[in-house]
Amino acid sequence: MAVLDGKTAVVTGGSRGIGRAIVERLVRDGAEVVFTYARDDRAAAAVERAAAAPGVGPGSAHAVRGDLSENDAATRLMEYAHRKLGALDILVNNAAHARMAPIEELDWHDYDRLMTLNTRSVFQTVQFAARHMRDDGRVINISTVGTRRAWPGSAAYAASKGAVEQLTAVAARELGTRGITVNTVSPGATDTDLLRSAHTDETLAAVARATALGRLGRPVDIADAVGLLAGPDARWITGENIRVDGGEV
Numbered sequence: 001m002a003v004l005d006g007k008t009a010v011v012t013g014g015s016r017g018i019g020r021a022i023v024e025r026l027v028r029d030g031a032e033v034v035f036t037y038a039r040d041d042r043a044a045a046a047v048e049r050a051a052a053a054p055g056v057g058p059g060s061a062h063a064v065r066g067d068l069s070e071n072d073a074a075t076r077l078m079e080y081a082h083r084k085l086g087a088l089d090i091l092v093n094n095a096a097h098a099r100m101a102p103i104e105e106l107d108w109h110d111y112d113r114l115m116t117l118n119t120r121s122v123f124q125t126v127q128f129a130a131r132h133m134r135d136d137g138r139v140i141n142i143s144t145v146g147t148r149r150a151w152p153g154s155a156a157y158a159a160s161k162g163a164v165e166q167l168t169a170v171a172a173r174e175l176g177t178r179g180i181t182v183n184t185v186s187p188g189a190t191d192t193d194l195l196r197s198a199h200t201d202e203t204l205a206a207v208a209r210a211t212a213l214g215r216l217g218r219p220v221d222i223a224d225a226v227g228l229l230a231g232p233d234a235r236w237i238t239g240e241n242i243r244v245d246g247g248e249v
């Protein structure tokens with residue numbers, strides 16, 4: 001029997017990068033997963049197909065499209081996923097956007113979209129979980145090691161993730177008596193489209209050299225930490241912010 005047999009999960013931003021690896025890990029562990037994405041129908045369909053391939057399961061993956069930077073999209077997606085799955089045991093807030101710009105140049109429209117996606121949608125899904133998650137559930141919010149540094153240009157992104165970390169700590173206290181754990185996973189530089197769009201190859205080579213393990217992270221490195229927290233062995237870990245960065249910080 002797989003560790004997540006009978007469990008249901010929602011993963012935001014599961015069509016690419018770290019989110020896709022998380023979906024694949026939860027499916028392998030036996031969960032029934034609904035994952036969200038914003039634009040790329042082909043990428044989402046590829047994840048569904050990969051999850052359904054022989055020998056990958058025993059879980060399943062179902063995609064639902066929705067732009068979480070729009071007003072109440074997160075709540076609507078959670079309502080849809082809850083109806084589809086019939087219950088909610090695991091929530092992974094992974095979808096995010098990294099808008100890099102110096103403070104003096106940042107546009108308010110961009111700021112608002114980023115905050116709605118990276119922070120408000122997380123609050124909305126956690127609120128839904130607080131109301132509907134079954135006992136002994138798991139909430140895992142993806143942040144970044146960037147909150148422990150002060151990279152010029154990252155003010156809005158780092159602020160959005162700092163808010164998620166504090167929300168996580170408070171939610172752990174509020175939901176704990178129901179056996180629900182709430183944790184943050186903070187990746188270091190992980191080789192995805194988001195990372196490649198924000199940095200040059202030279203910068204990434206320098207970051208890779210700066211890790212203790214001498215390479216960039218891979219999406220599966222982060223997904224395996226999430227898989228651990230989602231499973232029964234992590235029942236006594238809550239309110240934590242776990243760096244998964246190969247010793248980058």
Ligand SMILES: NC(=O)c1ccc[n+]([C@@H]2O[C@H](COP(=O)([O-])OP(=O)(O)OC[C@H]3O[C@@H](n4cnc5c(N)ncnc54)[C@H](OP(=O)(O)O)[C@@H]3O)[C@@H](O)[C@H]2O)c1
Pocket residue numbers: 012013014015016017018019036037038039040041043066067068069093094095096097098117142143144145186187188189190191192193194195
């Ligand atoms: N990669 C890194 O180095 C790194 C480091 C630290 C933290 N993180 C964090 O790890 C998480 C995943 O990052 P990643 O690098 O895997 O990102 P990614 O490769 O850009 O993938 C982002 C995922 O989120 C979805 N998404 C984007 N905008 C969305 C929106 N407005 N509404 C709903 N879904 C949306 C995308 O769907 P579409 O493709 O359909 O748009 C995609 O599935 C993020 O929280 C990020 O902050 C990443």
